[in-house]
Amino acid sequence: MKKLINDPKAVVEESVEGFGLAHADLVTVHPDPLFVSRKDAKSGKVGLLSGGGSGHEPLHAGYVGFGMLDAAVPGAVFTSPTPEAIIPATAAANSGAGVVHIVKNYTGDVLNFETAAEMAQADGIEVRTVLVNDDVAVEDSLYTAGRRGVGGTVLVEKIAGAAAERGDGLDAVAAIGRRVNDNVRTMGVALSACTVPHAGVPSFELADDEIEIGIGIHGEPGRHRIAMENADGITDRLLEPILADLKPASGDKVLLFVNGMGGTPSSELYIVYRHAVKVLEAANLVVERSLVGNYITSLEMQGCSISVLRLDDEMTALWDAPVHTPALRWGM
Amino acid sequence: MKKLINDPKAVVEESVEGFGLAHADLVTVHPDPLFVSRKDAKSGKVGLLSGGGSGHEPLHAGYVGFGMLDAAVPGAVFTSPTPEAIIPATAAANSGAGVVHIVKNYTGDVLNFETAAEMAQADGIEVRTVLVNDDVAVEDSLYTAGRRGVGGTVLVEKIAGAAAERGDGLDAVAAIGRRVNDNVRTMGVALSACTVPHAGVPSFELADDEIEIGIGIHGEPGRHRIAMENADGITDRLLEPILADLKPASGDKVLLFVNGMGGTPSSELYIVYRHAVKVLEAANLVVERSLVGNYITSLEMQGCSISVLRLDDEMTALWDAPVHTPALRWGM
Structure with a gap:
């Protein structure tokens, strides 16, 4: 470690x-x-x-x-x-x-x-x-x-x-x-495990060509392990159950949140974001707001999660309202 | 990869x-x-x-x-x-x-x-x-x-x-x-290598108990490889040459910037920051401003860099001035 x-x-x-x-x-x-x-x-x-x-x-x-x-x-x-x-x-x-x-x-x-x-x-x-x-x-x-x-x-x-x-x-x-x-649904993927400091060893093992779909933020098991795929394919796998469960109507406005698990470069998160926008637009959703970065992580785990929030006007206004915290800041 | x-x-x-x-x-x-x-x-x-x-x-x-x-x-x-x-x-x-x-x-x-x-x-x-x-x-x-x-x-x-x-x-x-x-000096450390996508293999190798002091942001060699140390020891090793070169006077005001290389959790950056403040204060420097996070990275490399900027009043005012970019934002 x-x-x-x-x-x-x-x-x-x-x-x-x-x-x-x-x-x-x-x-x-x-x-x-x-x-x-x-x-x-x-x-x-x-x-x-x-x-x-x-x-x-x-x-x-x-x-x-x-x-x-x-x-x-x-x-x-x-x-x-x-x-x-x-x-x-x-x-x-x-x-x-x-x-x-x-x-x-x-x-x-x-x-x-x-x-x-x-x-x-x-x-x-x-x-x-x-x-x-x-x-x-x-x-x-x-x-x-x-x-x-x-x-x-x-x-x-x-x-x-x-x-x-x-x-x-x-x-x-x-x-x-x-x-x-x-009104929000999320699903994540892990490309690597993370190591809890007082444990000293990775919480789980993933083979070199393996990823875990539906991972939790503690490395607890998700839906299934699959062979490594490209970013667009993984993005499809995360968004499909999100949309199936959220059941948004055509024309709904959404906030798209691509979150890094801690060890993934932001360039990769933007590659996921790029395809996620296309998938949501193909489902006739309007991406009104977005957030891309490390906001809820699992130590140094590599991977990401996607969240889709169905917005209403009040939520959008509250999202846009000024905020001043160490990790999220705008409008002041 | x-x-x-x-x-x-x-x-x-x-x-x-x-x-x-x-x-x-x-x-x-x-x-x-x-x-x-x-x-x-x-x-x-x-x-x-x-x-x-x-x-x-x-x-x-x-x-x-x-x-x-x-x-x-x-x-x-x-x-x-x-x-x-x-x-x-x-x-x-x-x-x-x-x-x-x-x-x-x-x-x-x-x-x-x-x-x-x-x-x-x-x-x-x-x-x-x-x-x-x-x-x-x-x-x-x-x-x-x-x-x-x-x-x-x-x-x-x-x-x-x-x-x-x-x-x-x-x-x-x-x-x-x-x-x-x-007025700024920087030094970095790598705990792991990173992999350039079109190369497909890590740019260099570090043993399980080895770190590279003085690493560049492309993984190019630094000063020396040493056995893994604790965060306080590594922080001392980064700050010592920075202060030796910057030669700040007692009472100087500084900006302390602890930067993540991409794959390091922010919790670890704050542990480095904690000790860095103590070292600077022991050198009679005043930490007037700070920045902690992933701002200049090396893909998914684990490690960090420390930068110390000797401030004057004009620099401080310009640092505090409003900014609105995707990655740095305050005052608006």
Whole structure:
């Protein structure tokens, strides 16, 4: 294992410490229990909190800031954060109007956020939960009852975050987050495995000519392994189940999100994007917005995911609204 | 070789096509000869043009837009662009006030930009050249007489771009570009090699426990190969020659840029950043600005580079000025 790390057990703490130093204008790092909070949140705004296992950076801490999250809780690598960390992070995200928990659908995350939500509510903080389960690859998985939460999480955080920033109330912010989740589908592919630092060996093996279609963001198995194909063929394989499940109508406007898994050059993501646009246009969809880059990763895994979000005018306006976080910024 | 590509010979064209589709609000892609130009440039502004071999994305096309470049010329992977492409790109970047060529110091790049500059000047376009040679690792290299141009290029493009945007004249924009180059030093490390698509095999070999200190952005040899070390040790090895060469005075303000080579997770870059800040602060330097992420890459290489730029107040103000490009955006 070759990684730019010191102690494999200190990877998350040291990385988040460096992140806090680099973005001290935007975030505060709370070391124990570890969470990240936003510096300049308005009082009276609905708070947004997300979290999950580390290794998916910039998700979630990279999205703490104006127009997205108020706090983020990084667990150990590929390990759910504990209620002990989620509870103070919920308190930090609360400025009187309650907190929305954005939770990716993994059994540990769901359980720990649920426990923390109950404790926070016992302390007088209103909590709503938006569960993200946009992965069409598998119905149940190694770590999930039901579908996994993957790339759509970024879109939920951006759009619900903009709704909170404009002053929507607790139930309204949760509702728009759920509406994004209901309208987004994602599927990923891995060309290589990744290595969890404290494990020291790759989480799985892929032969030199083999790829895994429908991979999860922890390297957990997807739909099937196939022989390596070209980018256009892989793109077709990812989009086919997305469109079959989303069932968009002719003329629907969509956001197309091509996400890198961490170890794939952006030039390759744009090759995937190029063909994905053609496939969507051939299905009479209008690509109104797009996002291409490493936004939810699996350490250094090579591969990508494609997400398609069916937009309505309100979602588009909230997507376009100003945002200022370490990893996503526009309009300010 | 597993890559998200179709035809290895069409990688650059297809990738730039996808890039053009994703960023159609900002850039126009000219397919033959291939170059990218900015959509909304002000008339009468000094034009900025850069280019070089592909494989370093988002450099350079990712920096075409408000406050940075007016045009970029992507060559084949790791291959200088031809004068036949640089000439029309220079014409596209010119809106009457002349064009600054920002050229990384590689023999082929220097020669081809020189030829193109002569042709453009024969056509009545004033051209100035800013040569970037910030790499302290080696004095001459496989592709270079003198030092290589690496990470500092991004900072030259941002700061000179802001000077052009505020209305500085041709010589003034070139002068500030040279001032940035004179005050920035960079050194990189590779943990793994990268594979040029049309070659199909890694450009070099590193043993499982070996890293290359002072690597170039084409995988060309650096200073020496050493056994794998921890992140803090590697960071010390990169900063030591940078500071020895830059010779900053106690109290100097600097911009610290930790750049990923393409295949390294951002969490690792932040671990490097964390220690780099400590080293600079121990040298009584003030880290006034920072940049952490994949900004000049070597395909999917694992590793990073560190750049330190000694700031003056004007450079800081130009760094902070609004920018709106596909890969770097703030203030708008």
